[in-house]
Amino acid sequence: MTRYLLIGTGVAAISALEAIRSVDERGEVSVVSDDPHGYYSRPGLAYYLTGELEESLLFPYQKADFSRLNARFYRARVSHIFPSEQEIELEGGARLPYDKLLIATGAQALPLKVPGADLAGVHKLDNLADARALLAHARRGRPALVTGGGITALELAEGLASRGMKVHYVFRSERYWPAVLDETESRIIESLLRREGMTLSPQTEVTEILGRNGKVTGARLSNGKIIPADLIAYAIGIAPRIGLAREAGIACERGILVNERMETSLPGIYAAGDAAQVYDPAAGKHVLDSLWTPAREQGRAAGRNMAGQPTAYCKSIPFNVTRLAGLTVTIIGAVAVPSPLTPLPQGEGKPPSPLPPLPQGERNAPSPLSHLPQGEGNTPSHLLPSPTGRGAGGEGRGEGDLLAIARGDSETWRELPHAIIAQSGFEVNRLRLMVGKTHLLGAIVMGDQKLSAPLQKLIREKVEITPIRAQLLAPDAPIADILAGFVRRGNGKQGN
Amino acid sequence: MFRGLFRSERARREALTAGQVTPDPSRCVQCGICSFNCPIGIDVRRHAWLGQPVVNSRCLTCGECVARCPRGVLTFERTNLFAERKK
Numbered sequence: 088m089t090r091y092l093l094i095g096t097g098v099a100a101i102s103a104l105e106a107i108r109s110v111d112e113r114g115e116v117s118v119v120s121d122d123p124h125g126y127y128s129r130p131g132l133a134y135y136l137t138g139e140l141e142e143s144l145l146f147p148y149q150k151a152d153f154s155r156l157n158a159r160f161y162r163a164r165v166s167h168i169f170p171s172e173q174e175i176e177l178e179g180g181a182r183l184p185y186d187k188l189l190i191a192t193g194a195q196a197l198p199l200k201v202p203g204a205d206l207a208g209v210h211k212l213d214n215l216a217d218a219r220a221l222l223a224h225a226r227r228g229r230p231a232l233v234t235g236g237g238i239t240a241l242e243l244a245e246g247l248a249s250r251g252m253k254v255h256y257v258f259r260s261e262r263y264w265p266a267v268l269d270e271t272e273s274r275i276i277e278s279l280l281r282r283e284g285m286t287l288s289p290q291t292e293v294t295e296i297l298g299r300n301g302k303v304t305g306a307r308l309s310n311g312k313i314i315p316a317d318l319i320a321y322a323i324g325i326a327p328r329i330g331l332a333r334e335a336g337i338a339c340e341r342g343i344l345v346n347e348r349m350e351t352s353l354p355g356i357y358a359a360g361d362a363a364q365v366y367d368p369a370a371g372k373h374v375l376d377s378l379w380t381p382a383r384e385q386g387r388a389a390g391r392n393m394a395g396q397p398t399a400y401c402k403s404i405p406f407n408v409t410r411l412a413g414l415t416v417t418i419i420g421a422v423a424v425p426s427p428l429t430p431l432p433q434g435e436g437k438p439p440s441p442l443p444p445l446p447q448g449e450r451n452a453p454s455p456l457s458h459l460p461q462g463e464g465n466t467p468s469h470l471l472p473s474p475t476g477r478g479a480g481g482e483g484r485g486e487g488d489l490l491a492i493a494r495g496d497s498e499t500w501r502e503l504p505h506a507i508i509a510q511s512g513f514e515v516n517r518l519r520l521m522v523g524k525t526h527l528l529g530a531i532v533m534g535d536q537k538l539s540a541p542l543q544k545l546i547r548e549k550v551e552i553t554p555i556r557a558q559l560l561a562p563d564a565p566i567a568d569i570l571a572g573f574v575r576r577g578n579g580k581q582g583n
Numbered sequence: 584m585f586r587g588l589f590r591s592e593r594a595r596r597e598a599l600t601a602g603q604v605t606p607d608p609s610r611c612v613q614c615g616i617c618s619f620n621c622p623i624g625i626d627v628r629r630h631a632w633l634g635q636p637v638v639n640s641r642c643l644t645c646g647e648c649v650a651r652c653p654r655g656v657l658t659f660e661r662t663n664l665f666a667e668r669k670k
Contacts, residue, residue, distance in 0.1 A: 098613070128612055128613040128615060129612075131612060131613065131614030131615060133614075134614050134616055134653060139616055139619075139651075139653075140614060140619055141619065144614075144616075144618065144619045145614070145615060147613045147629070147632065379611075379612040380608075380609050380610075380612075406609065408610045408654040408655055409654070410653045410654070415653065417610075536655040540607060543609075
């Protein structure tokens with residue numbers, strides 16, 4: 088009888104557990120996690136903060152579900168993995184044996200490193216306990232300051248605003264989330280946030296957190312201003328939790344390196360979810376995603392492989408839906424716009440022009456099997472996220488506050504596609520397409536989501552768009568109508 | 584004016600009765616807003632996890648879950664039941 092051991096209770100681990108049970112009903116499964124709240128919707132914390140959701144609803148599984156899965160759950164911190172003995176050690180010294188081990192430890196917020204960051208009233212948003220602490224400190228009508236780029240920082244800002252706090256949102260870049268959004272999209276989000284009553288300070292950093300009697304009273308910004316605040320929340324990026332794996336001698340870069348069967352460099356040990364750095368055949372290197380659906384799919388593949396059913400995880404086109412300033416936004420595939428150094432077709436009205444050749448050249452993806460300790464391929468170093476997970480901010484790509492990666496983020500979005508940008512829309516309905524030679528490479532859909540499901544399919548399956556390509560690229564083309572017509576004629580329809 | 588209002592309300596209701604709620608699991612993060620807002624307590628989130636349409640006979644197709652989902656997971660998909668009636 089196989090003994091399975093899973094570290095973590097996030098979606099990767101739960102999905103692995105389900106997958107193991109779908110293959111092996113008899114094996115002994117133990118699940119160990121230091122999160123006292125077990126399995127809950129981590130992305131749902133954003134809606135818990137806004138008050139759209141009660142806390143009890145964050146838990147998708149009830150007692151009956153867990154008993155159906157027939158596993159033993161341990162609430163404990165794992166202190167060591169001993170691969171040669173096939174055991175793990177829990178804090179306190181108890182040991183658990185395994186035949187197959189999954190590391191699904193997730194990721195954690197990078198700390199804010201400014202004086203005063205240890206004061207009471209400084210918050211992050213890693214887990215349910217953090218969300219509870221935030222809500223316990225939020226006071227209607229009182230000032231709060233939020234800092235960081237990306238989705239989580241905005242979720243913090245919007246959560247606190249909807250609790251009646253006066254939010255001052257500080258970010259380092261010139262505009263909101265420049266690594267993924269183009270200028271128009273950033274401006275749409277910013278204007279919606281201002282309309283909600285938020286104050287925005289772009290191109291600004293928190294240099295010091297001020298306090299009295301151990302409690303936050305405000306922050307000093309890089310422009311010299313002092314902003315009063317009862318509460319400071321930050322989200323400047325995350326780092327995969329790889330300490331255990333690294334100490335056990337498992338090959339890691341920024342995350343735990345895995346092959347397409349989610350196997351690490353040591354036999355019998357697997358990794359999945361935010362902690363894992365998976366091979367991306369399209370990019371020819373290992374990349375980080377911090378997204379719910381890939382974590383679930385990786386967990387499923389890991390679980391099946393652990394139970395002896397060979398299953399490949401094929402990293403698909405990165406895809407996420409999020410809500411920014413109340414606006415539903417779907418991000419599919421490669422959507423990066425060139426850095427300000429590169430001339431780019433700007434603004435509505437002007438005809439889009441082809442982008443200058445990009446330095447990547449044709450990517451020659453090495454065989455997925457030959458990848459394990461391999462480096463980053465031939466990509467010029469300035470296009471790569473920092474290998475240490477630090478310092479990528481601002482390097483070449485105007486990342487601003489985000490160090491390497493944030494929650495709800497995929498590095499693959501930042502691949503510069505060989506594409507021409509076609510865009511249309513205004514205010515809250517906007518569509519941007521990255522148009523490749525024969526198919527679409529990426530898209531951002533803001534507001535109305537009717538086209539987002541068909542676009543997902545067109546991009547993922549590389550549906551040939553030659554019949555409409557010229558139309559899409561015509562000046563001021565109604566690209567949404569052209570696409571809708573194309574889909575109506577049977578291209579990119581769901582479910583076939 | 585009232586006639587126009589009536590017509591659009593009728594169209595809306597027809598769409599609701601002819602449809603079933605269908606999830607796109609790849610968009611879902613299991614936050615539970617759908618289940619939270621279901622007036623008769625269907626666990627819509629579970630359907631989204633399993634990738635199954637809400638075929639629960641108690642479903643009113645009221646559209647609360649579809650409208651409240653922050654990630655556009657849920658849509659109404661036409662069932663064949665009324666297909667002929669709607670030309």
